Amino acid sequence: MIVAGSPAAWLDRAGYHRIDSPSFDLSMDSGFILDGEVYPGGDLTIREARALRFVVP
Structure with missing residues (x-):
């Protein structure tokens, strides 16, 4: 439900807060793999x- 973006009230009561953002910054100390591709971080x-x-055919 969380990944699907459910607006279920019990998520709020459980302390989960969702904010939609068009972008965000992230800083990673090491590299990572996304969908089989290696990125330097x-x-x-x-x-x-x-x-x-x-x-769709």
Whole structure:
């Protein structure tokens, strides 16, 4: 429910707070792997991208 963005009231009572943000900054001391790709880490900006369109035959 949390990953899906559920607005369930019990999440608020349990101390979970969700904030939608178009971007945020992140600093990582070491590298990381995302979807099989190795990245060096450091100062990163995570931002919302355009919606993906899928071709459906």
